[in-house]
Amino acid sequence: MNPNLSIVQPLLVQAGLTFFLLFWMAKERVGAIRDGTVIRNETGVRPTWVGRAGTVSNAFHNQLEMPILFFVVTILAILTGSADYPMTALAWVYVILRIVHAAIHTTYNKIPHRFVAYFLSNLVLLAMWVKLALHVFTAG
Structure with a gap:
């Protein structure tokens, strides 16, 4: 697969995780409304x-x-042509760490464990931005 297109795969998985959590949240909120366990504040917001x-x-x-x-x-x-294999690998690592973060968050929710996944994912994201910046500032 073209490296510029293979980076779309982790992007789609990350979008899928977001939509999965959206629908799960809706299900849980409907249940909370039915059970009367939602706490409404006075402003309605x-x-x-x-x-x-x-x-x-x-x-x-x-x-x-x-x-x-x-x-x-x-x-x-x-868009800049920097979606090479290393960038794609970083994208996959980022998405896997976000999945781990969400899994910890929605299961046993140990904050130190969740923080490790969060922190590492942000380091990977920073590396992606640095790699992009180096490509843009050193290109032609």
Whole structure:
């Protein structure tokens, strides 16, 4: 496969993780509403989701934070021609670490374990940005 296109695979898996958590969150929130376990605040904005609904909701929202930079660097790598095999490998490592992070978050949720996955994924993401910057600033 063309290296510029193979980097799309981890991007699609990351998007799939986000959608998976979105639908899981919706299921848990509907259950919390039915059970009456949602805590509504007086302003009506952002109710407090407790239990499983809160955990999955937090895991989903984590996918809307740093992974945004992953989507951007991946697309820029394709556009600049820097989506080579090392960049693709970094993308896969990033996505695997995000899956590990989400799995820890939605299961036993040990914060030190979750933090390791979070920290390592951000180091990989930083490496992707550095690699992109080196390519852009040293090209032609």
